[in-house]
Amino acid sequence: MSKLQPVRGTRDLFGEDAERFAHVVATFERLARAYGFRGVDTPIFEFTELFARGIGETTDIVSKEMYTFEDRGGESLTLRPEFTAGLCRAYLSNGWQQLSPLKLAAHGPVFRYERPQKGRYRQFHQIDAEIMGVAEPQADIELLALAAHLLDELGLAGKVQLEINTLGDTPSRLAWREALVGYFGRHEAALSEDSKTRLHKNPMRILDSKDEGDRALVADAPLLDRFLSAEAGAFFETVLKGLESVGVPYVVQPRLVRGLDYYCHTAFEFTTTHLGAQGTVLAGGRYDGLIEQLGGPATPAIGWAGGIERLGMLVDLPAAPRGPITVVPMGEASQLAAVGLTARLRRAGFVVEQAFRGNLKKRLSRASDMGAPAVLILGEDELARGEVILKDLATGAQQAVALDQVETALAVYRD
RNA sequence: GCGGCCGUAGCUCAAUUGGUUAGAGCACUGGUUUGUGGUACCAGGGGUUGGGGGUUCAAGUCCCCUCGGUCGCCCCA
Known part of the structure; x- marks a missing residue:
């Protein structure tokens, strides 16, 4: 450690x-x-x-x-x-x-x-x-x-x-407390060590004792009813x-x-x-x-x-919330575009994360681990065409989506 | 505050009667696949065995102290 x-x-x-x-x-x-x-x-x-x-x-x-x-x-x-x-x-x-x-x-x-x-x-x-x-x-x-x-x-x-x-x-409680002190006081010798202390500090707590000897005494202790x-x-x-x-x-x-x-x-x-x-x-x-x-x-x-x-x-653990849609840039030019796309989607109310480290396999794997329902793959080729690849991680299906149509395509993943 | 049990890698655990460089699974990193996850295979990093002291030729293993966890008591939420 x-x-x-x-x-x-x-x-x-x-x-x-x-x-x-x-x-x-x-x-x-x-x-x-x-x-x-x-x-x-x-x-x-x-x-x-x-x-x-x-x-x-x-x-x-x-x-x-x-x-x-x-x-x-x-x-x-x-x-x-x-x-x-x-x-x-x-x-x-x-x-x-x-x-x-x-x-x-x-x-x-x-x-x-x-x-x-x-x-x-x-x-x-x-x-x-x-x-x-x-x-x-x-x-x-x-x-x-x-x-x-x-x-x-x-x-x-x-x-x-x-x-x-x-x-x-207050009156009934004080009277009861006094009766308890009197009762347990008469049997003090039989009380557990803890309860002897309680007798003077907090006599009502003796009623809660788990000690067997105490319990026998507690059974006959005066109840509040009489003083209520x-x-x-x-x-x-x-x-x-x-x-x-x-x-x-x-x-x-x-x-x-x-x-x-x-x-x-x-x-x-x-x-x-x-x-x-x-x-x-x-x-x-x-x-x-x-x-x-x-x-x-x-x-x-x-x-x-x-x-x-x-x-x-x-409590039972509440159901894990769906993970973030993950934007996956590939290639240096895509990096900037991905940052912009991520910000745009977040402002549109989507839960979005980016995966920008490691090879594509690594990035997809991380998105999958985070529970992402889908990823947006943005490579050099896609960027040149003004598109992004939308891949559904549950089904594995993927399709090209025009960059300005992403919000619409992602509508099914809204919470 | 009292008594019992426990403490090995990030996590879960191994390690003959004290006996070489403390192992494995999961996780992590890299690779098989310089652009396709959840599977598989290969490789790698990672430990002053909670800390300190003692006994011994030799301590993860035995003893003492200490820190922490845990169970019961106490108390309480």
Whole structure:
């Protein structure tokens, strides 16, 4: 291997990988527009403070996974580990309250310092959808409908499952959390080492543990139901009914929680069993308190993010587009004429490439490799006659075409 | 951050118990055909065996460190 390695956890996107990636993004952007979302781009770095306050100091993401650095002016900056905090900041910075309710769609790189694995990178990419300023469960339903629709369009309907839960409103969540701390605290000795840590940092995560001993305890752990307020319960019911109405299948997963502090009410994950340990492909939830916590007015909001690499690994490769019609000059005098012809055809809207190296065999071979449907051979003889040879590479048939009639003859190869 | 497995040409892989100049297919370049592709045949270029150190008469092969990948944990998209 070369000494020039990419940074650990990063990779170069090219060829098939790039096509899969672009396919996911293009499908997302098309659907987001159809659902009335507006595209937005925010910086890939923000003040560290934003993420620390927004996501939660004790979360793994903030406490050990951020790319944080001091710039030359002495400011502590952080490469974004997720989209939501930055979008909320933009919402407040730009006074987008006036546009509320606001539906936003974004995509781009995010950064987390984790141990890389398949489907897990240090620079990875997300598509992201957020609805800000809507307290009604209709926003939850619409956002989930978009997610499900996207996964359908990507051909993943059979490969993913929607798991959903409610984390309740703040009072119910706090009461539940306290009950969990009490319960697991009484059984602390029996907990796994990881869960002992979770007990103090993020007790709800114990519910997600894969440790067998933990699972036995989790089975008898208090459920949110007991603490769920009537309003929060009704809210969740409405969301579930909405999903049924929209035709989105789901599984209620009472132990589903989220790792970021700002979530409340609806929490969900689309998971797959096709990616090994990296099962989550798209996930999100409601975060009614976040914008206020960042110093803005109380603003209900909900959003999700999907991993482009993970989705890309699951989708079937989109059909390869037809290659370019290839202009093949032979002889020095033809070279200039070919450049002109190529430019003329490109401006006329054709997808055109030139093959100007090697012998004719080589040039045709290259055109063939690129998937060219046809080549235009322009030699000295043809040039003298004011013609070009049009050869169809699928059939092998070729014919002489007057130079000023090329566009017409190529009409059948238009996309 | 923890544990396991792996690392030979651009790609996929060979290389007896450690034993001469590390091989093959695909790809690439040239030729058979100085102007006719997808087939065939011929020839050629390409490697400090991820990197560093050690053991040995001798290391791709054994040991240590390191870098990277991968699987599981953790976490998450």
